[in-house]
Amino acid sequence: MNHFTGVEDVRQALSATGYIADQQLATTVFLQTRLEKPLLIEGPAGVGKTELAKALAEATGRKLLRLQCYEGQDESRALYEWDYGKQLLYTQILREKTGQLIADVDDIDAAVERIGNYDSVFYSERFLSHRPLLEAVRSEEPVVLLIDEIDRADEALEAVLLEMLGEYQISVPEIGTFHAKHVPLVILTSNNTRDLAAALKRRCLHLFADYPSAERELAIIRAKHTGLEEDLAAQLVEIVRGLRMLDLRKAPSISETIDWARTLAVLEVRALSQQVLTDTMSVVVKYDKDLRAALDALPRLLAGQTPQVVPVVDEPDGYQVRKSKDEPGRFDDGYYGANAATLTRADVSSSQGARSFARRRSG
Ligand SMILES: Nc1ncnc2c1ncn2[C@@H]1O[C@H](COP(=O)(O)OP(=O)(O)OP(=O)(O)O)[C@@H](O)[C@H]1O
Numbered sequence: 001m002n003h004f005t006g007v008e009d010v011r012q013a014l015s016a017t018g019y020i021a022d023q024q025l026a027t028t029v030f031l032q033t034r035l036e037k038p039l040l041i042e043g044p045a046g047v048g049k050t051e052l053a054k055a056l057a058e059a060t061g062r063k064l065l066r067l068q069c070y071e072g073q074d075e076s077r078a079l080y081e082w083d084y085g086k087q088l089l090y091t092q093i094l095r096e097k098t099g100q101l102i103a104d105v106d107d108i109d110a111a112v113e114r115i116g117n118y119d120s121v122f123y124s125e126r127f128l129s130h131r132p133l134l135e136a137v138r139s140e141e142p143v144v145l146l147i148d149e150i151d152r153a154d155e156a157l158e159a160v161l162l163e164m165l166g167e168y169q170i171s172v173p174e175i176g177t178f179h180a181k182h183v184p185l186v187i188l189t190s191n192n193t194r195d196l197a198a199a200l201k202r203r204c205l206h207l208f209a210d211y212p213s214a215e216r217e218l219a220i221i222r223a224k225h226t227g228l229e230e231d232l233a234a235q236l237v238e239i240v241r242g243l244r245m246l247d248l249r250k251a252p253s254i255s256e257t258i259d260w261a262r263t264l265a266v267l268e269v270r271a272l273s274q275q276v277l278t279d280t281m282s283v284v285v286k287y288d289k290d291l292r293a294a295l296d297a298l299p300r301l302l303a304g305q306t307p308q309v310v311p312v313v314d315e316p317d318g319y320q321v322r323k324s325k326d327e328p329g330r331f332d333d334g335y336y337g338a339n340a341a342t343l344t345r346a347d348v349s350s351s352q353g354a355r356s357f358a359r360r361r362s363g
């Protein structure tokens with residue numbers, strides 16, 4: 001897989017597609033192509049994880065195959081499926097033929113036995129529907145395989161991936177093992193919503209993608225041809241970097257900086273005033289509480305000062321509020337009923353906790 005002559009070559013090839021990589025990212029991609037290992041890229045939303053796979057496909061002239069992971073996804077959506085419809089159609093068409101096959105037997109067991117000899121006909125490649133992983137292995141042309149948001153899938157799917165990631169092969173019990181004709185360039189992305197299995201991490205090169213340096217973020221905006229003047233874009237990048245220092249629930253990502261630059265360009269803004277930034281702040285800050293914190297910090301950010309990091313006040317912890325009120329002696333013994341003494345926080349069912357925290361976790 002000698003696509004690139006060196007790290008600088010990777011950086012330039014990606015840059016030609018509009019993807020601006022830093023030294024660490026370019027080095028990891030170069031190593032990936034030389035060591036023929038999958039690359040697991042983890043990091044917050046909107047920092048260019050998915051985009052890297054697209055850029056790499058374009059830079060290497062490879063086809064991009066994508067497996068988008070989700071909760072409850074089963075392996076048949078990732079690897080392969082038997083095409084039951086097609087199998088059924090063939091049995092219908094071949095009904096006469098199968099009738100002839102069992103014409104001379106008169107008990108059911110013997111008929112089933114005889115038809116069973118033809119299992120391999122119906123469980124052959126002809127009836128196999130390829131899903132992205134098998135498609136990557138069977139592809140005649142070299143591919144980039146993007147396994148996007150692996151942390152959303154269940155752990156069982158991670159286990160299914162191991163054979164593919166370690167040996168670039170997939171075993172179909174009814175047929176045998178398929179080996180990749182060309183080693184695919186595999187990129188896995190994760191938003192870190194849960195830990196991935198050590199076995200999966202061990203098979204991959206690992207990269208943590210974080211928010212970029214000011215210089216790189218400006219280069220990205222430039223590459224996107226947002227239409228915003230260079231000096232305003234530079235100022236905007238500093239403001240976004242300041243916003244990231246606030247303790248927001250959802251810090252603005254690169255894609256949001258790009259959106260903000262485009263918005264300001266559409267409005268034909270010639271200078272970044274407090275008014276225009278206030279009016280357009282919702283392009284980069286998506287939660288009400290974050291918006292208030294961002295608008296509070298804006299004057300300091302516009303003056304080029306680092307913001308005071310004031311934690312965004314989240315909703316009070318309901319349990320603590322209740323607890324502080326429930327002082328001993330507030331009510332007499334009969335108030336809580338007979339089980340009062342043994343009732344603890346652990347008695348709250350786990351599903352109740354999951355419901356209460358679902359909103360916060362998804363954020
Ligand atoms: N290094 C970069 N060079 C060029 N564009 C970038 C870069 N990083 C991010 N972008 C831009 O940011 C957008 C968002 O990136 P992308 O969709 O890859 O984010 P992500 O990390 O996959 O986020 P999520 O975790 O939400 O899926 C891209 O469409 C791209 O325009």
Ligand SMILES: [Mg+2]
Nearest residue numbers: 049050051189
């Ligand atoms: Mg993504």
